C-alpha cells in the first residue's frame with residue numbers, strides 16, 4: 001500500500017512538473033516573455049531593468065529553475081489589470097468555482113443514478129428511451145448553448161430563477177458561499193444544472209450499463225432466491241456493485257467539471273476563476289493566465305490522486321490486492 | 325397417502341426469443357416426497373436449471389411458465405402471487421447455484437449476505453440473525469465462523485463459497501432444496517465432502533432434495549429416484565438403482581455407457597454420437613431421433629410417456645426391455 | 650445447427666452493399682445523414698445561396714441592425730431570419746458561419762486523424778519502449794479535459810482560425826492514436842500480416858497496405874464523433890471570444906453577439922445560429938451512432 005502510494009505520488013509530481021515545463025515553454029518560448037511579464041506601459045529603461053531583475057537574460061534552463069522556485073514560493077507574478085499577486089486573485093475566485101463544480105457533481109449523482117437505474121430496469125419502455133435520447137443530447141450539445149436556453153426559458157420566459165451572479169452570500173470559514181442563503185441557492189440552480197448536464201448524462205449511462213450488466217448475474221438471482229424484496233435486491237445488491245465505478249468516474253470528472261466551469265461561469269456571469277481566466281485571456285493579463293493554468297493542473301492531479309485512493313478504499317477486491 | 329412435498333405436473337417453461345420459441349422445459353412431470361433425493365440428470369442445455377428456476381419462481385423474461393402446475397404441498401406455485409412466492413423463496417424452498425464463484429455478491433460481506441437472508445423470513449434482531457448465520461457456517465464445516473463472517477467472498481476458495489451458499493440455503497431448514505450442480509466447479513475430493521454433508525443435512529431436516537447434475541456417477545449412491553432429461557423433456561424416471569442398472573430409454577443407456585467409472589479400465593469410453601440439437605430447431609417426433617441407434621419411422625411421431633416395466637416411466641417407442649441387461 | 654437453405658439473394662452481396670443496407674436500416678440515421686449532406690452543401694455553396702456577404706462590412710448597413718425576422722432590407726430582399734446588431738443578415742451569417750464551423754471541425758478532425766493514425770501505427774509497430782512512451786503521452790493527453798487544453802493553447806497563441814484548428818488537433822489526436830494502436834495490435838497477430846512479414850515486405854508497406862485498411866472502421870467511427878466534438882468546441886471557444894476573429898463570425902460568435910440582446914426579447918440573433926449548431930451536431934452524432942452500431946463487430950448479430 002505504501003509503495004503504491006509513493007509510486008502514485010511520484011507519478012503525480014511528474015505530471016505537474018511536465019505541465020510546468022509546457023506552460024513555461026508556452027510563455028517563455030512561443031510567446032515573448034517580455035510582453036508577458038512586463039506591463040506594456042513600461043518604458044525602455046524600465047523594461048531593461050525588469051528584464052535583468054527577472055533574469056530574462058539568463059539561459060533558459062536557469063530561467064526555468066527560477067520560475068519553479070518562484071512558483072514554489074507562491075509567486076507567479078502580479079496581474080497587470082488588478083495589480084495584485086496573480087495567485088491571490090485565483091485563490092479569491094476559487095471558492096465560487098468549487099461551489100459550482102461540487103454542486104454540479106452532486107446533482108449529476110442525484111439525477112443520474114435514479115434515471116440510469118430506471119432506464120436499466122425498464123430498458124424497453126418509452127420513458128427509458130426518452131431518457132437515453134436526452135442523454136445523447138446532454139453529451140453532444142455545447143454547454144454554453146444549453147446554458148443560453150436555460151436562461152431563455154427559466155429566467156426570461158418563465159422568470160422563475162435569476163440568470164446572473166451568485167446572489168446573496170453568507171460567510172463560513174471566512175469564505176463567502178451562495179448555498180447558505182435562499183437567494184444564493186436560487187442563483188446556483190441554473191448554472192449548476194447547466195454544468196452538470198454532461199455529467200448527468202455520463203452517470204446515467206454508466207448506471208444503466210451497470211444495471212444491465214449486473215441484473216443477469218448469478219449473485220442477483222441468488223439474492224432473489226433468498227426471498228429478498230426487489231427493493232433490497234436493487235438498492236443493495238445491484239446498486240452497491242455499480243456505485244464503485246460510478247463514484248470513481250464522478251470523482252475523476254470533478255477536475256473536468258472545474259475546467260468546464262469556464263464556460264458556465266461566462267454564460268451566467270458567475271464570479272469564479274473561470275470567468276477570471278477568460279477575462280484575463282481577453283486582456284492578455286498573462287501572469288493570471290499562467291497562475292490559473294498551474295493551479296488547475298495541480299488541482300487536477302490532486303483530484304485524480306484522491307479518487308484513486310478512494311477507489312482502493314471503496315472496492316474490497318482492490319483494497320486487498322493493494323495490501324498484499 | 326400423504327401429499328408429496330413437490331409435485332410437478334406437465335410443466336412447460338418457454339423462452340419467447342426473437343429467434344423463436346425455445347421450449348426449454350416441455351411437459352415435465354415428477355414427484356418428490358419429504359426426505360427423499362431426486363437426481364435430475366441430463367446433458368448441458370437439456371433444461372435442468374430452467375426446471376429449477378421454474379419451481380422457485382425465478383424465470384426471467386423472455387421466459388415464462390407456459391403451462392402445467394407446480395404443486396408444493398398441494399398449492400400451485402405457478403399461480404401464486406409474487407408476494408406469497410417471495411415468502412416461500414429461501415424459506416420453505418431454497419436453491420444452490422451451479423457456480424460458487426458467482427453466487428455471492430462480491431462487494432458485500434458474508435455477514436451482510438447471511439443476515440439479510442435470516443431477516444427476510446424471521447423477525448429476529450440483528451444480533452440473533454448474526455448468531456444464526458454463524459451457527460449455519462459452523463454447521464457446513466467452515467472453521468472459525470465468527471471471523472469468516474467479516475470476510476468478503478473473494479477471500480474464500482470456491483469450495484468454501486459453495487459451503488456458504490449451502491449454509492444460506494439451509495438457514496430456514498427448507499422443505500425443498502434444489503441443488504443445481506453445486507459441485508461441478510469444484511475438485512473431486514471437495515465434491516464428495518459437500519455431497520455427503522448436504523445429504524446428511526437434508527435427511528436431518530426432512531428436506532426433499534432435487535440434485536441436478538449432468539454426471540450420473542455423482543448421484544449414483546445418493547439419489548432415491550432419477551429423472552433423465554433430454555431437450556426439455558423427461559425421457560425416463562424411476563428408482564435410482566433400477567434406472568442405473570437397467571436403463572430402458574436408449575438415451576439413458578447411452579449416458580450410462582459414457583460414464584467412465586462403469587467402464588472397464590482401458591476400454592474405450594463410449595460416447596453418444598452427435599450433439600444435443602438446438603431447442604429452436606427440434607426435429608418433429610422424438611427429439612433423440614437423430615442420435616438414437618434404435619430410431620425408425622415410428623419415431624417421427626411424438627413418443628408419449630409409457631410404463632414398459634413397473635415403476636418406470638419412459639418416452640420411447642422402442643424401449644430396451646427385450647434386451648437382457 | 651442444421652444448414653437450412655436461406656433464399657438466395659439475387660444481387661451479389663459485397664461488404665460495401667451490406668454496409669449501406671445496414672446503415673439504411675435506421676430511418677433516423679438515414680434522415681440525419683441526408684440532413685448533414687444538405688447542411689454541408691449549403692455551407693459549401695453558401696456564396697451562391699445567400700443574398701449578402703456577411704463578412705463584407707461594406708454590404709452591412711448599421712441602420713438595418715437588429716431587425717426581426719421577415720423585415721425588408723434596403724436592397725430589396727427579405728431578412729428571413731432577421732439581422733444582428735451590425736445589420737448582418739442572419740441567414741447569410743448562419744450559412745457563412747456554418748462554413749467556418751464545418752471547415753474547422755472537419756479540417757481539424759482530418760489533420761488530427763492523419764497525425765494520430767500515423768503515431769498509432771508507429772506505436773503498434775515499434776512496440777516496446779517507444780510504444781509505452783507514446784501511450785503514456787496519449788493517456789496524459791486524454792486525462793486533461795478538452796476545454797483546458799484548448800484554453801491553454803489559445804492563451805499562449807492568441808485567437809485566429811488557424812490557432813483554433815491547431816488547438817482542436819492537439820485536443821483530438823490522442824483518440825485516433827489510441828484507437829488505431831488498439832486495432833493494429835489485434836490485426837498484427839492475424840495471419841496475413843505474419844505472412845507479409847515472412848515475405849520480408851518493407852515495414853512501411855506492411856503498415857500502410859495491410860494494417861491501415863483494417864483499422865479503418867473504428868477510425869471512421871471515431872472520426873465522426875470527433876467532427877461533432879470539434880464543432881461544439883470551436884463554437885464554445887468562439888462564444889468565449891477566444892476563437893475566430895470578430896469580423897468573420899462562426900456560429901459560436903454569432904450566438905455570443907446576440908446573447909446580450911436575448912434578455913431584451915431580441916431572441917433571433919442568438920436563437921437561429923443556435924438551432925443551426927444544434928441540428929448540425931445532432932445530425933453528425935446520429936450518423937456516428939449508427940456507424941458505430943454497423944461497424945462495430947462486437948455488436949453485430
Ligand SMILES: Nc1ncnc2c1ncn2[C@@H]1O[C@H](COP(=O)(O)OP(=O)(O)OP(=O)(O)O)[C@@H](O)[C@H]1O
Pocket residue numbers: 339341346348366367368369370371372373374375385386387422538603
Ligand atoms: N434467457 C434465455 N433465453 C433463451 N433461451 C434460454 C434462456 N435461458 C435458458 N435458455 C435455453 O434453455 C435451455 C435449457 O437451459 P438450462 O440452463 O436449463 O440447461 P441445463 O440443463 O441447466 O444445462 P447446464 O448443464 O449447461 O447447466 C438451453 O438450451 C438454453 O438455450
Ligand code: SF4
Pocket residue numbers: 573574575610611612613614616617618619620622623627639640641642643
Ligand atoms: S422414440 Fe425412437 S428415436 Fe426416440 S429414443 Fe425411442 S427409439 Fe430412439
Ligand SMILES: [Mg+2]
Pocket residue numbers: 372373374422504
Ligand atoms: Mg444448468
